[in-house]
Amino acid sequence: MEIFDNLALGFSVAVTFQNIFYCFIGVLLGTLIGVLPGLGPVPTIAMLLPITFGLPPVSALIMLAGIYYGAQYGGSTTAILINLPGESSSVVTAIDGYQMARKGRAGAALATAAIGSFFAGSVATFLLAVFAPPLADLALKFGPPEYFALMVLGLVASVALAAGSVIKALAMVVLGILLGLSGQDVYTGTPRFTFDMLELADGIEFVALAMGVFGIGEIVRNLEDEHSRKVMVQKVKGLLLSKEDIRRIVGPILRGTFIGSFLGILPGGGAILSSFAAYSIEKKISRHPEEFGKGAIEAVAAPESANNAGAQTSFIPMLTLGIPSNPVMALMIGALIIQGIVPGPNVVNEQPSLFWGIIASMWIGNLMLVVLNLPLIGMWVRLLTVPYHILFPLIVGFCCIGVYSVNNNALDVFTMALFGVVGYVLVKLDCEPAPLLLGFIIGPMLEEYLRRAMLISRGDPTVFFTRPISATMLALAVLALAVVLLPSVRRRREEAFKE
Amino acid sequence: MTRFVKSPKDVASGLLLILLAAFFAWQALDLPMGRAIRMGPGYFPMILAGLLGFLGLLVLIGGLTVPAAEEDAGIGFRRWPWQALGLVTLAVVVFGLGIRPLGLGPSMGLAVFLSALASRRFNIVTGLASAAIMVAFSWAVFIKGLGLPLPLLGPLLGGY
CATH class of the missing domain: 1.20.58 (Methane Monooxygenase Hydroxylase; Chain G, domain 1)
Incomplete structure (x- = not known):
């Protein structure tokens, strides 16, 4: 079967000394930032982008992917041990995981999280291998109008599925696109929004924007209220699960994997939404719903499986369509572009070793994570208590040198400072900055496909509605918007996100 | 209001x-x-x-x-952490201004130290130590390891 040939190719790429090494570095760093306070995968990947320039594309992507799913793992450790979710996707895990830790069952909770994540990661990786190539083949048949419609749908869906005000999120997308259009116009070479600065001819540096908003801005937000972290459990014991535990977690892990794999493909939802959904479904079907919130092992197994599955399957739209479903995927697309690879359906066919190598490395990385997390848990526990006031100046320093090293250009450093302030102000005004980054990455592609589509149709905008695929996608986008803007759904949605 | x-x-x-x-x-x-x-x-x-x-x-x-x-x-x-916002932004700007004329060492040290000031738990010893560690680390990784064309000390301080 073709898929096994492909997977064999993938493993032959992933199991080289160099790539295993970068995979290891990636998951190690990912776990580290998941465990350390106030540092998420977005600024970390942005900081490390410059370092990956010198690597071959496969190694670079393998390492960056490792950081992403490694962070999901590390985030659950802090959620369980100190009731502080390291990543937003482990918010749900904290509810029951921490209660388990208080009852002296931290080991069982950590083991459940690790087993669930590993199983979900393996299944989702396999799904990625099965579904990505046909999806890419389908996308190859798309013309400019279909691509334009697909991107609009992707952006709208990511807005509709995210928390917070839909209109504000849409405004952030539009603002992101406008910022993304800065620099020389591809067709005419006319400089746009450059204020006659030569350094801006290539546009606003993507790394500077991402690090400013998600790195510097986040630091200021963390400095609002500083509190020390207390670790419940100094020594984690009892990593082995009892037969009863195993019996109780099989169902939740399977359901969590299924939910996470499905929701991960959708733009915007990914890891966060899937963990929430998995938790509420388990609570609904459980025979002991009263245990939820008081240390139910199912409530750790399901969301942890779901968020890891979602993290893996969110690679599907990124690798096959070139469309990012969350800020991390936007950074991955940035990394591909920097490496000279055009993201989109051609990646699967033209760069098979890259595509299958990444997939195979994900499975290897998930295996490494189990080894890293269970036996070495003592080391991570000690890192949990690193005080933030020591950590954050180092992060600022890293961001500075990292952003400078992209182009050896001081203007990028100032851009980062500016977007740090912008990011903080936006968060304070309840405008989530994540859609801004998605818009920024998609903006130039969106304009190009729009221009090409209009050229083909001789300036007739109805082309988007007369071609069936693009019409369907635009209709779906309008429908998604209409649904979330309906007053009744709006109220329910707000409640759902509060819970 | x-x-x-x-x-x-x-x-x-x-x-x-x-x-x-x-x-x-x-x-x-x-x-x-x-x-x-x-x-x-x-x-x-x-x-x-x-x-x-x-x-x-x-x-x-x-x-x-x-x-x-x-x-x-x-x-x-009024509850915004104005001091933290100002200091962290200042740290980044100082780095950008200093990187060419002063070199990596002084600008990195200044940036880390200035941002350390932003915390209410700042103390001078850890602030200076963090700055020193970051200077040494960034020298090892970015100048030695990645070969960035950056002097540790810039032209203003007698470097090249």
Whole structure:
């Protein structure tokens, strides 16, 4: 079967000394930032982008992917041990995981999280291998109008599925696109929004924007209220699960994997939404719903499986369509572009070793994570208590040198400072900055496909509605918007996100 | 706040968005628009600026009519960590200004030390130690390891 040939190719790429090494570095760093306070995968990947320039594309992507799913793992450790979710996707895990830790069952909770994540990661990786190539083949048949419609749908869906005000999120997308259009116009070479600065001819540096908003801005937000972290459990014991535990977690892990794999493909939802959904479904079907919130092992197994599955399957739209479903995927697309690879359906066919190598490395990385997390848990526990006031100046320093090293250009450093302030102000005004980054990455592609589509149709905008695929996608986008803007759904949605 | 403003956050966001839209539209005015069949560089930005302004208006109207949720504490300018915001931004700007003339060592040290000041738990020993560690680390990784064309000490300090 073709898929096994492909997977064999993938493993032959992933199991080289160099790539295993970068995979290891990636998951190690990912776990580290998941465990350390106030540092998420977005600024970390942005900081490390410059370092990956010198690597071959496969190694670079393998390492960056490792950081992403490694962070999901590390985030659950802090959620369980100190009731502080390291990543937003482990918010749900904290509810029951921490209660388990208080009852002296931290080991069982950590083991459940690790087993669930590993199983979900393996299944989702396999799904990625099965579904990505046909999806890419389908996308190859798309013309400019279909691509334009697909991107609009992707952006709208990511807005509709995210928390917070839909209109504000849409405004952030539009603002992101406008910022993304800065620099020389591809067709005419006319400089746009450059204020006659030569350094801006290539546009606003993507790394500077991402690090400013998600790195510097986040630091200021963390400095609002500083509190020390207390670790419940100094020594984690009892990593082995009892037969009863195993019996109780099989169902939740399977359901969590299924939910996470499905929701991960959708733009915007990914890891966060899937963990929430998995938790509420388990609570609904459980025979002991009263245990939820008081240390139910199912409530750790399901969301942890779901968020890891979602993290893996969110690679599907990124690798096959070139469309990012969350800020991390936007950074991955940035990394591909920097490496000279055009993201989109051609990646699967033209760069098979890259595509299958990444997939195979994900499975290897998930295996490494189990080894890293269970036996070495003592080391991570000690890192949990690193005080933030020591950590954050180092992060600022890293961001500075990292952003400078992209182009050896001081203007990028100032851009980062500016977007740090912008990011903080936006968060304070309840405008989530994540859609801004998605818009920024998609903006130039969106304009190009729009221009090409209009050229083909001789300036007739109805082309988007007369071609069936693009019409369907635009209709779906309008429908998604209409649904979330309906007053009744709006109220329910707000409640759902509060819970 | 007056009674007209039901949700200060939304009113502020709406005004900010409209202002940004106006700014982008003003910038795009100088660009050739072209026509739909062959769009000029100003065509798409102008559409987007219009859309941004419209969305900003919706947010503004919402802020004037729909009361904010009860747990919403407002913008709370006075509670903003102004000192932290200022110091961290200053640290980054100082790094950008210093990197060429002063070199990596001094600008990195200054940036780390300045941002350490932003914490309420700042103490001089850890501040200086962090700065020293980061200078040594960035020298090892970025100059030795990655071979960045950057001197540790810039021309102003007798470097090259």
